Amino acid sequence: MDSMIQLYLEETDDMLQKAEECMIRLEVEYCGDDINELFRIAHTVKGSSHMVGYVDIGNLMHKIEDMLDCARNGSIPFDQSIVSLCFEGLDITKKMLLYKKERSSDEMMESIANDAQRIIETIEVFIRVNKKEAAVTVTHQTEPGIISSYLGKPSNGKNTYYITFFFEEEIPMIAPVLLMTLNCVEEIGTLIFSSVGDNYFSGNSSKQELKTYEIIISTDTDIMELYTYFALNYVEKINIVDLSRSKLTPNDHSFLHSNCKSYVCVLKALMELHRIDFSQEVNMSSEELDAMKFSSEAIKALSALAPPGVDNFFNDFTKLNNQIIKFCEGRADTDKNICSDFPKQVVKLIDRFFQYTKGKQIISVFIAEKDSFIARLRNFLGKMNKTLTFIFLIDVSELTILDENEVKDLIEIKNQMESKGIEIGIVAEGPMVRKIVNIFDSIKYVENFDVSKSAIDAILRSFKSEDSFQRISKKIKDVQYG
Incomplete structure (x- = not known):
């Protein structure tokens, strides 16, 4: 069996199991969340079935989707007849999936196809009979697309990740892999962004070449676990960037004018240090040495204004500046080997300063x-x-x-x-x-x-x-x- 079909069958089985759980709860009491979940499952199975060529399953799920949409928007009243029709429709869907797996006799498939057509016609009559007359005048709203059905949900995960999927060159169909990816996302969190929109799954868009797919998700799952969830067939590699606030805080940049003072002070000090010729005897006036000491103290005090990630830079700068002051004062405890390396250390600090600013x-x-x-x-x-x-x-x-x-x-x-x-x-x-x-x-x-x-x-x-x-x-x- 083609691996793409195998993926489709496995994912559809899982979604039908979730649908049954929703319907069991709906037999006890009405729940808007369960109706919405049933609608989303029917919508997803419809789309993925058409993608892999199982039009019969797609058509049946489309009709179930229509009925659930009417129940969601109130154009037909919800009652146990809807649950019963869903149970019957999903039971036939399971039989069609089993036939496609085991290749049963044509007579059996014809019988299943007749049952599917009967359910489709029953649902059409049920909608027509129960639809409220006032709803006829209501402007028809376009049903949400596959991507839209995953987007827009509340996201309260403690982690946020930007994930790029790279597909293998020999991938036969990308759309089913996208659907499998979205199903994985729903298992662990919420979809916040998708580089592919609803239009990709309509018309001929799904036939367009797609080498990468990018998403942003909100989840409580740790980054180490994501690689297991997204190890899908035909995905060659993935790249995960942690966008969680705890990880991004060091990169925060303040536009406050006062926060620039420490950097201006460092710029001046680095310019002065770079102009010292350590290859010759350094003669500095007491005023120049006092200026260096003042710069060191000022930078140490102003370092509190800097982002957390810059602390090491300020500490390293202060340490080097103090060593150079000792050298210029002719202090006996100055390590001459370190002194010979001062120019390289100054250049390294300048480079780090540039990277920060x-x-x-x-x-x-x-x-x-x-x-x-x-x-x-x-x-x-x-x-x-x-x-x-x-x-x-x-x-x-x-x-x-x-x-x-x-x-x-x-x-x-x-x-x-x-x-x-x-x-x-x-x-x-x-x-x-x-x-x-x-x-x-x-x-x-x-x-x-x-x-x-x-x-x-x-x-x-x-x-x-x-x-x-x-x-x-x-x-x-x-x-x-x-």
Whole structure:
């Protein structure tokens, strides 16, 4: 038996078992949740049956679905006749499934098909006779699609996960696998997002090639258990990202102006440290040493404003800064071997600082694209907080050429940013950027753009340049002392 059919049969058996449990409860008392659950099961089995070619089962479940929908929206009164018809319809459905598994005689299948048609006609008459006259004037509402029937339910799971499913190339039909995935989701939680909509299961949409499927779910299940639930046939691999608040809190970014003070203080201190030449004897005035000590204490105090994940950075910075102060003071307890490694440690701290702050504050980054480069750049600059931006990096690695007008616009933008104390750096990385680099080389006598192979190189170049250092230092004072 084809594995896809096997999956369908197993999942349908499980859903019919759940349907029976609903109907047993409904025999005792009416429950809107059980009616809704029965409707969803009939809707799902209808869709999956049509997908695998079992039209007879799909048609019967469609008629049961219609009856349950009328009971849900109140156009027919609920009574035990509905439960009885559902029991009879599901019993025939089980017989049809058994026939398809065991390939019984044609006479038996004909008898089952006649029973299915009888139930379909009975349900049609039941709906027509019992439907309230007033309901005829009510505008017909489109039934929810397969995906919609899973979405929109209350979600109160303690965990939230973003899951991507990658399908095998030889998958014969994707739609049934999607349905199996959704059924697994319902077992453990609630569907919050689906990259595939209802329209995928209508018309020819389900025949479209689909290499991945993405969902967001809310569940109490631990991430380690998810791999067992989603080990489905024809799923080659999955990728799970934990979106739970407890895991995302360290990534929270505050837009409060006051929270930027610690980063401005660190920027100034890192610039000063990077300019020290440890290969020669370091002579610092008492004022310069006092400034370093003040920076260390200020950063230690301001570190309380930083997100939790940045604590280690501030501690490492304070430790290194204090070691360098000892070295500059000529303290005997300074480890000379450590001192020789100061420049590398400073660069590592600068790189970590960039990773924490890039795009958020202090350092802004813009990735150029081939289409509408300058228009996108101007739009970005219009939204950028120029008060709290000190270094602006333009990554042109994706470009292959710059025309004359784009070069003129870049020169104008550079001058505008520098007038506001913002240092401009150009990043061109990769084997295909030689033409871009040549363009900037050719205009350096008109306007000099510092072109670097990476973002960190561009930042270090700004720290080393006297003009850049003075520009950034002045802006730091303006921000700190207002």
